[in-house]
Amino acid sequence: MIKKSRFLTVFLLVVFGLMFMVLMTGRIVAQERPFAGVEINVGLLARGISNALKPYLAEFEAETGIKVNLEQHAYDSLRDKMMLEFAAGSGYFDIIYLSPGFMGELIEYNYLLSLNDFMDKYNLNRDDFLPAAIEINRYGDGLEIWGYPYLADTSILLYRKDLFEDSGERAAFKKRYGYELPVPQITDPLTTDEFLDLAEFFTRDTNDDGVTDLYGFGYPQIGVAYGNLHIMPWIWTFGAEYYDSDYNATLNDPRALEAMSWAKKLQKFQPPGVLAWEYGDHLPRLYEGDLAMTAGWFHIGLDANDPSKSKVAGKIGYAAMPRGPTYGSKTGKAVLGGGGLAITSHSPNPEAAFVWLNWMFSDAERALDWYLNGGGATRKAIYESPKVHKKYPWAKEFFPVANYSLEYVAKQRPTLPVAFSIFEVMSGAWHNVALDRETPERALEDANEKIDELLAQYR
Secondary structure, three states, rough: OHHHOOOHHHHHHHHHHHHHHHHHHHHHHHHHOOOOOOOEEEEEEEOOOOOOHHHHHHHHHHHHHOOEEEEEOOOOHHHHHHHOOOOOHHOOEEEEEEEEHHHHHHHHHOEEEEOHHHHHHHOOOOHOOOHHHHHHOOOOOOOOEEEEEEEEEOOEEEEEEEHOHHHHHHHHHHHHHHOOOOOOOOOOOOOOHHHHHHHHHHOOOOOOOEEEEEEEEOOOOOHHHHHHHHHHHHHHHOOOOOOOOOOEEEOOOHHHHHHHHHHHHHHHOOOOHHHOOOOOOHHHHHOOOOOEEEEHHHHHHHHHHHOOOOOOOEEEEEEEOOOOOOOOOOOOOEEEEEEEEEEOOOOOOOHHHHHHHHHOOOOOHHHHHHHHHHHHHOOHHHHHHHHHHHHHHHHHHHHHHHHHHHHHHHHOOOOOHHHHHHHHHHHHHHHHHHOOOOOHHHHHHHHHHHHHHHHHHHH
């Protein structure tokens, strides 16, 4: 009986011990996973960079209990859906892609939360990120950061080195234009006059039926976003602005007219379909060898020399965008591209949303792995990583141009609450000119009047 009693005692102690361990383990898990069962919805652009986030979601959910749902839309469609959800106060989106193009209106209408307190609480080191990745998420002169660094780049010029360096092409160019075919350098970009000559020179018919097989340039121009992204940098490059510091529209500047007229000439040397090209539609044309030059964000630059993606790999050179001809500027201008991931003020789980952002992008190894698998680069260390240079041996040519362009060429677009309306006006003006519906003079006259009305509230 004594032996049985001892056995029972030991047995019960083991059982109670196991129950205690299970109970304590449950408490520990509960403490380590305070957001277990929470779901957050993220509104993103329909891009490869967004798809590259998907492989990390299961690991994050296992660690934190937070389920992340990614939803992707084209630029204009994403903005439309966001504004509908915000106006309804639905709290549908916890995180949204924050473009400078609609930053101002979202902040002014209190649709977003400042991330400063979250960043301080989770000890985010802002110095780990590219300055441009932080600045693109600021609004006006404020110190608040409204978007977590997610994407920071700008347009660079991509050109066919094999064509530019070919002795036959160089001789033909000099005979036709009377000067040596210019090859762009990082700190010595093409002038807009040279760029236009090159676009004309490399646009040529090679088939008996008159089909143009090679165009000098090609860039997407569809809708509000890309119509504006096409014309705005040329307006800047020629020395003009949409409005001045007193919020008076300035498109009656002769330099704006020069830019619009020049862009109309350039349009003759782009494929007819560019007005309907979405973002990325120029990539197949470049990779197939149908374009002598294009402009593109950073990931396009790297992919262009990737033999697994491009038939012209090894033949693409990198340079800063063209500069204006007569205004003393040593550089052209390009839009500071990208944006952040912002937490919405209607989110039912704002801290859980930040936990995902910080988990995904603040860890150096994870951020690097994401970049190597199609993500973006906002951390300084990524540009210096041996892994990046091993995967992309041509990065040694690309990154100097990228860094130079971010520092000297990139320019933040207007972020006023009426910025999107301004972009609607300007993209419409450009489309009317490109389609021969209006002269450049008439289009700018109308645009100046409309933009001046939009800005009246700020004067």
